[in-house]
Amino acid sequence: MSGPVEDFRVAATADPGGCLLAVDFDGTLAGIVDDPSTAVPVDGALEVLVRAADRWGEVAVLSGRPRSFLEDRIPDPAVTLVGLYGLEVRRRGERSDHPELDRWRAEVVRAVGLAAPLLPAGVGVESKGSSLTLHYRTCPEHAPRVAEVAEQVAADTGLVVRTARMSVELHPPVEVDKGTVLGELAAGSGGPVCVAGDDRGDVPAFGVLRDLRVLGRVTLAVAVVGPETPSRLAELADVAVDGPAGVVELLDGLLG
Numbered sequence: 001m002s003g004p005v006e007d008f009r010v011a012a013t014a015d016p017g018g019c020l021l022a023v024d025f026d027g028t029l030a031g032i033v034d035d036p037s038t039a040v041p042v043d044g045a046l047e048v049l050v051r052a053a054d055r056w057g058e059v060a061v062l063s064g065r066p067r068s069f070l071e072d073r074i075p076d077p078a079v080t081l082v083g084l085y086g087l088e089v090r091r092r093g094e095r096s097d098h099p100e101l102d103r104w105r106a107e108v109v110r111a112v113g114l115a116a117p118l119l120p121a122g123v124g125v126e127s128k129g130s131s132l133t134l135h136y137r138t139c140p141e142h143a144p145r146v147a148e149v150a151e152q153v154a155a156d157t158g159l160v161v162r163t164a165r166m167s168v169e170l171h172p173p174v175e176v177d178k179g180t181v182l183g184e185l186a187a188g189s190g191g192p193v194c195v196a197g198d199d200r201g202d203v204p205a206f207g208v209l210r211d212l213r214v215l216g217r218v219t220l221a222v223a224v225v226g227p228e229t230p231s232r233l234a235e236l237a238d239v240a241v242d243g244p245a246g247v248v249e250l251l252d253g254l255l256g
Helices: 004-014 045-055 067-073 102-118 140-157 178-187 200-214 231-236 243-255
Strands: 020-023 058-062 080-083 088-091 094-097 124-127 132-135 160-164 167-171 193-197 219-225 239-242
Touching: 004 219, 004 243, 020 178, 045 058, 045 243, 058 178, 067 080, 067 088, 080 178, 102 124, 102 132, 102 140, 132 140, 140 160, 140 167, 160 200, 178 193, 178 200, 193 200, 193 243, 200 219, 200 231, 219 231, 219 243, 239 243
Parallel strands: 020 058, 020 193, 058 080, 193 219, 219 239
Antiparallel strands: 080 088, 088 094, 124 132, 132 167, 160 167
């Protein structure tokens, strides 16, 4: 290793208790699959996360998935889980929700009912309890119609639209994302910070790393490269790895 990776390794070795690692789930710990419900961490991913959590100050998974989904796949309470981009959290074994979440759950239920009959066959409608995702991975020709329906449902419910990987999401209008979450986590530690991600939802977190670096923190932005990795993420990255297996290999090397 050399350059930013070696700088991070040295800093993490010198201050393991102040070290923060944040990783995405889909495309970073788990491979991308047609059926989102079948996604699981790749071989070695759970083990390396637990090893990192045992050695470093905090290890967190930041995801658009619900907390319940993440808990099923990452049960060890030593790993912080941040679901729905920050709306649902499990940290140090304690669960908490964003204070505005309850009042939007009914609108998510209504959004499911509004969207389903308007969508072409083959488009998946995934309710996450506190948000909604419309999947068109298996029928990409329907992307324009999915975007149109999402905007219509958002106008009817007050939810906001976010473009994701081969999907469109509808979220409560709450100002949280992976960047705000990472900023809060990093504020509680003074050591090095590493983020690994592969999608546009990770771009705000990479932006926070840039700001932390200006303040003198040692940071490492890891782009997990796949066929759908956005160019902006690659531009902000310090290093690129090949898929989730590359993440496992990198973390193994950092932990030694």
